[in-house]
Amino acid sequence: MQVDAQEDSLLVAPQVVVEEPSYKPYDPLSPARAAFYSAVLPGLGQAYNGKYWKIPIVYAALGVGVYFYHNNDEQYDRYRAAYKSRIAGKTNDEFSNENGQPIISNQGLIEAQRFYQRNKEISVLVTVGLYALNIIDANVDAHLQQFNVSEDLTLKPKIDYDRMSGSAGYGLSLNYNF
Template sequence: MKNRFNFFLFFFVFTVSVVSAQQDSLAVESEKESKKELKEKDYEPYDALAPSKAAFYSAVLPGLGQAYNGSYWKIPIVYGALGTGVYFYLDNDKQYDRYRDAYKNRLAGRPDEFTVNGVRRISTDGLIRAQEIYQKNKEISILVTVGIYILNIVDANVQAHLRQFNVDEDLSVKPNLDFDALSGKTNYGLTLNYNF
């Protein structure tokens, strides 16, 4: 009689554990299905052109691609960088014109701003070197400004591409502590979850 009771108890516990395991697996499958449905809803066909839209918007108006991507904090950085490049170009152009005018006046025999009471503070060769330096600085400022403009477009494009990547918990590396019941020791390790 006792053996029958143990058999029925074992059978009952086994059946309950199998049924609960099946319910858990159904819950996991339904969770995966809901994630797949969300992914399909998030990435409809019109979003396939989102990176090109972001790049186009940034090309038309710097910072607009960042606004399209939702990275509003990058807009002041873009305009600050472009404004700095333009400022240095204008400043170097002003200094270049200043030394160029002084050089032309000196060649024509007129007084220039670097000659005070007949004494030349800067030689004619110094005026030529200053013009060359400021001309070079103007060109570098133009290159830096164009580079920042291109970087603005690339940033908007890459940000839009990265927005489409899956970053949910199905792909993760987590530290893991496992207590071994047989030996009574703690096992350390890493788990890598990668679901297709």
């Protein structure tokens, strides 16, 4: 059986199936869940979102805040103990020389206590702020993961050729598909 040239042109070409990219289904509770996980255990919300590289940053930030709180607390206790011993009439604290003469005056000890007390409070505030930032980051990241960012949004140059006049118009087109 021979196929005519005319019949051959009527043959249907196989259809090319283009697969659309797969996206996560929309989960409205995902941001709340990520924030809750980060509130329970810092970094857990980042793990829930799949952003594992953020976990060391979270723990380093919180660790720095805790370190400075602990360091300022130790210094505060040193100056407080020396001040208490001077008030009790002792002259052999760590801020006095061998003869019992004070290297730092009582007023200096009071000022040092105030300084380290203020630094302790600032350390607590910074640590709590970083903890809150950890929760906010997990929440915002979970929100942003649900946006459809695909190749359907493109910016490409376009040449519009006018067949009637034989001239070309140049421009940019922004293609956005819903």
